[in-house]
Amino acid sequence: MLVGIDEAGRGPVIGPLVVGGVAVSDENCSELESLNLKDSKKYTRQKREELEEVILSLTECTYAEISASEIDSQRHKKTLNDIEVELFADVLLRFPQATKIIVDACDVNPVRFGEKICARSGVPSIISEHKADATYPIVSAASIIAKVQRDRRIDQLKEVYGDFGSGYCSDQKTIVFLRKYIKKEGGLPLIARSSWDTAKKLLEEYYQRPLDIFL
The missing domain is CATH 3.30.420.10 (Ribonuclease H-like superfamily/Ribonuclease H)
Incomplete structure (x- = not known):
């Protein structure tokens, strides 16, 4: 076989x-x-x-x-x-x-x-x-x-989180989804890999942001 x-x-x-x-x-x-x-x-x-x-x-x-x-x-x-x-x-x-x-x-x-x-x-x-x-x-x-x-x-x-695109780091729709989620919830969704550099950078952007970055 x-x-x-x-x-x-x-x-x-x-x-x-x-x-x-x-x-x-x-x-x-x-x-x-x-x-x-x-x-x-x-x-x-x-x-x-x-x-x-x-x-x-x-x-x-x-x-x-x-x-x-x-x-x-x-x-x-x-x-x-x-x-x-x-x-x-x-x-x-x-x-x-x-x-x-x-x-x-x-x-x-x-x-x-x-x-x-x-x-x-x-x-x-x-x-x-x-x-x-x-x-x-x-x-x-x-x-x-x-x-x-x-x-x-x-x-x-x-069906639970809405349309977040492909989930790949190169997908702008995915990045926009994560930015909006972080802005609303103050952190990443459970479906995101927080150990990924992309996720870490988005969190850093949020917590070190000028006030208008995540608007």
Whole structure:
């Protein structure tokens, strides 16, 4: 059984980090490859959801996620890479029949990332590469599963907090939302990663502001 693992939501200042895992049998491997899958970011949301249905019909899928507040809590004692190692290992252990495992490395050192997952999960070997989601269809599938799940979780958060954009630091809509929230509440929402530099800078701006900055 071939297993691929990838994440979605490593960088955003708002929302969870999701790790997706996909396992395909030898019988369905060629059919999965025939889909010519790519990194989830190359597709529209509608296309990702269409592909998810096909992937689910051919494979076993799972995911693990960690909320923004839990990321902040763990980052007091762990790096983000260490948090991801634990999530990747958690997903991997749900596929005890795996014979080959490929992951999209989050660490600048892909070999180290794979070795840490092996140590955490007890599996003997893992293929860990940068851009694996663009090279291996099984990892592309995992990327799609993770991204679709994160999109759905973001939708749920927007039902509570309103439209905050994509949640990424480069999204001006996200920044405006956080500024307004900080102005109203005097702090960040629980869905924001307070350990992120972007969040820290917005708080600093607010508490050191001239009176008109957050108007």
